[in-house]
Amino acid sequence: MENMALRQRRWSKTVLLFSAFSxxxxxxxxxxxxxxxxxxxxxxNLWPELPTSxxxxxxxxxxxxxxGYINAAIYVLLNVLITLAVALPAAYGFSRFRFVGDRxxxxxxxxxxxxxxxxxxxxxxxxxxxxxMIDTTLAVAIAHxxxxxxxxxxxxxxxxxxxxxxxxxxxxxxxxxxPKFFFKILLPQMRAGIAVTAFFCFVFSWAELILANALTTxxxxxxxxxxxxxxxxxxxxxxGLASAASVLMLIPGVLFVWALRxxxxxxxxxxxxx
Amino acid sequence: xxxxxxxxxVGLAPLATSINYSVQDSFSGSQFFWVGLQWYEDLxxxxxxxxxxxxxxxxxxxxxxxxxxxxxxxARKLFHVQVRPEIFIPLFSLPLLTPWIVVGFLWRKxxxxxxxxxxxxxxxxxxxxxxxxxxxxxVIIVALDVWHWTGIIVVLCYAGYLSIPPSYxxxxxxxxxxxxxxxxxxxxxxxxxxxxxxxxxxxxxSLMIYTEPFMVTRGGPHLATTFLSQQIIQSATLEFNLxxxxxxxxxxxxxxxxxxxTLYRMMESSR
Numbered sequence: 001m002e003n004m005a006l007r008q009r010r011w012s013k014t015v016l017l018f019s020a021f022s023x024x025x026x027x028x029x030x031x032x033x034x035x036x037x038x039x040x041x042x043x044x045n046l047w048p049e050l051p052t053s054x055x056x057x058x059x060x061x062x063x064x065x066x067x068g069y070i071n072a073a074i075y076v077l078l079n080v081l082i083t084l085a086v087a088l089p090a091a092y093g094f095s096r097f098r099f100v101g102d103r104x105x106x107x108x109x110x111x112x113x114x115x116x117x118x119x120x121x122x123x124x125x126x127x128x129x130x131x132x133m134i135d136t137t138l139a140v141a142i143a144h145x146x147x148x149x150x151x152x153x154x155x156x157x158x159x160x161x162x163x164x165x166x167x168x169x170x171x172x173x174x175x176x177x178x179p180k181f182f183f184k185i186l187l188p189q190m191r192a193g194i195a196v197t198a199f200f201c202f203v204f205s206w207a208e209l210i211l212a213n214a215l216t217t218x219x220x221x222x223x224x225x226x227x228x229x230x231x232x233x234x235x236x237x238x239x240g241l242a243s244a245a246s247v248l249m250l251i252p253g254v255l256f257v258w259a260l261r262x263x264x265x266x267x268x269x270x271x272x273x274x
Numbered sequence: 275x276x277x278x279x280x281x282x283x284v285g286l287a288p289l290a291t292s293i294n295y296s297v298q299d300s301f302s303g304s305q306f307f308w309v310g311l312q313w314y315e316d317l318x319x320x321x322x323x324x325x326x327x328x329x330x331x332x333x334x335x336x337x338x339x340x341x342x343x344x345x346x347x348x349a350r351k352l353f354h355v356q357v358r359p360e361i362f363i364p365l366f367s368l369p370l371l372t373p374w375i376v377v378g379f380l381w382r383k384x385x386x387x388x389x390x391x392x393x394x395x396x397x398x399x400x401x402x403x404x405x406x407x408x409x410x411x412x413v414i415i416v417a418l419d420v421w422h423w424t425g426i427i428v429v430l431c432y433a434g435y436l437s438i439p440p441s442y443x444x445x446x447x448x449x450x451x452x453x454x455x456x457x458x459x460x461x462x463x464x465x466x467x468x469x470x471x472x473x474x475x476x477x478x479x480s481l482m483i484y485t486e487p488f489m490v491t492r493g494g495p496h497l498a499t500t501f502l503s504q505q506i507i508q509s510a511t512l513e514f515n516l517x518x519x520x521x522x523x524x525x526x527x528x529x530x531x532x533x534x535x536t537l538y539r540m541m542e543s544s545r
Contacts, residue, residue: 012351015362018344022369022425028391029380044394107538113475114534116482116503119523151475199367207373210484210507239383246376253371257364265363268433 026250032243055244065245071137071216072206073252078141079205080198083148087197090149091156092186096165106157113150117210120146125214135216143211148201155200159193159267160186192267195260202256206249313521323522327529330502333412334480337419341476342469344420345427350457352428353435363432366425374422378489381418385410385490415487419480427472434468435461470541477533481526502526 027046033055034048059065094106124143125134133139163186171181187194257264317323348366352359369377384391385403393403403410438461446456484503500508506519 009357010355012356014348014351015356015359018348018424018428019362019365021421022366025380025384025391025421026368026372028384029376032383044389044391103542107535110474110538111531111534114478114481114530115527116484116506116523119506119519119526121507122519203370206371210503242379243383246373246379249373249376250368250371254364254368257367257371261360261364264429265360265433265436268430 029243029250030247032239033247035240037238037240055240056248058241059244059248069248072212072249075137075140075144075212076202076205076252078137079144079148080201082141082145083152083201084194084197086145087149087152087156088190091153092160092182094153094157095160096168106154110150110154112146115146117147117208121210121214124211128215139215140212141205143215144201144205144208147208148204151200151204152197155197156190156193159190159196163189192263195263196267199257199260199264202253206253313517314525317518317521317525326500326502326505329500330481333416333419333483333501334477337416337423337480338473338476340416340420341424341427342472345424345472346431346465346469348424348428349431349435350461352432359432363429366428368425369422370425372422374486375489377418377422378486381414381421381486382490385414411490414490418486418490419483422486423476423479426475430468430472431465434465438464467541470537474534474537474541477537478530481530 031045031048034051034053035045036050036052036054039045039049120143128134128139128143167185167189168181171185176185352362356362372380385393390403396403403414442460442464443456446460451460482503483501484507487501488504502522506522
């Protein structure tokens with residue numbers, strides 16, 4: 001960025017304002033989660049008054065909440081794994097081989113991203129119950145694949161295309177067979193791409209609720225669903241519990257982005273997206 | 275490739291089922307009989323359906339223009355003047371990682387006149403937000419959506435800026451281009467592809483918004499914030515009207531496919 005070398009880098013007002021806009025609600029949510037209910041209902045505080053951790057204690061002492069939390073973590077993880085396993089070979093295929101109608105097939109993969117979860121909810125329930133898979137985390141993970149795989153194929157295709165084809169040929173000459181080449185040579189090159197893909201899968205799968213709710217009844221309920229019961233929009237909302245649960249739901253996302261932060265920006269700027 | 279095919283089948287099967295529902299009527303949820311295009315005729319003649327569709331598209335248009343304007347402006351500042359821009363990327367992704375149900379809960383609470391983060395200052399000026407009026411319901415949901423999703427546009431546009439070769443900026447500087455001209459003739463064309471990608475992702479998500487308005491307004495007042503997805507879910511699960519839900523879904527897909535196809539072609543040609 002030598003172009004701007006003449007101008008001093010500084011703190012941009014626009015950026016700071018936008019950061020405040022993005023972060024204030026989340027900080028305030030934390031305040032709510034540490035503050036007794038009767039105070040949260042009466043006045044606005046930017047720092048917890050009479051701080052208490054009792055809502056977190058209630059959550060951790062109730063196995064339903066903890067299980068919901070674990071369930072969500074399991075299906076998100078499953079979803080990321082399945083998505084990568086399915087999308088990596090497909091993206092490689094789209095990137096390296098030309099076949100009849102490949103551009104159309106690519107678009108065809110993309111449109112699954114456009115279908116609202118609401119449309120496929122009922123058919124999914126029927127489909128999975130006929131396989132006896134209702135109320136399993138695997139069912140939710142597979143259902144989410146319908147949305148994460150298209151975007152994953154699409155992002156990864158860009159990354160594969162940015163790796164020169166000569167690499168394939170050279171590895172072949174050096175005696176690397178198909179799978180060995182894929183895991184030993186190609187995958188390490190794709191680290192940033194995989195990070196970006198995992199980010200998008202995570203954003204969708206962690207935040208989605210409609211399908212997760214419809215496909216689970218008791219055992220595999222994610223915490224979001226549990227929360228929906230406690231924090232129903234009509235009637236009395238339990239502010240403290242709901243905010244404490246919300247804060248807990250934010251933590252995995254924060255950890256995830258923090259772990260991927262290096263790869264994320266680099267990956268975004270070199271792949272399909274930009 | 276075989277894996278991709280398997281997935282298409284997993285995705286296609288529910289879709290076909292949904293279209294299949296749309297030409298039948300269900301009786302006590304398990305017996306189906308053929309009604310042909312009856313659902314489509316009913317829907318296309320219903321003013322309520324068109325109003326709902328119009329609302330959904332209007333919502334998408336409003337939120338997308340706001341998000342793009344803010345998103346591009348922030349990404350531009352981030353790239354040109356901000357100290358250590360990379361630390362802001364995880365910050366801006368925070369709203370993206372917030373589960374949708376939490377977003378809905380949080381914004382509803384924020385708007386409360388007595389103790390909400392936004393509601394209290396506004397009430398101080400005599401502008402207490404009221405979810406039960408059409409105007410406020412819209413303002414709240416639009417603000418919520420802008421908060422939730424502008425981050426992704428900032429992140430993607432920033433990545434787009436990083437991929438512009440520095441020589442372009444040097445050339446513009448030597449030519450003495452004004453900030454506006456720099457943006458209009460150098461940056462915008464270079465960002466075109468990223469912006470199309472953003473549009474594709476955001477249009478799809480925005481048209482199918484469900485959880486947040488449901489949490490904040492429950493689709494009210496009356497039907498003022500009932501969007502497409504909510505209508506489908508309501509038809510399918512509360513009224514158990516699979517035929518109608520299927521027909522709405524099919525009409526939606528027919529309307530959205532050309533948009534997606536156009537954007538896809540634009541993206542391919544700008545490569």
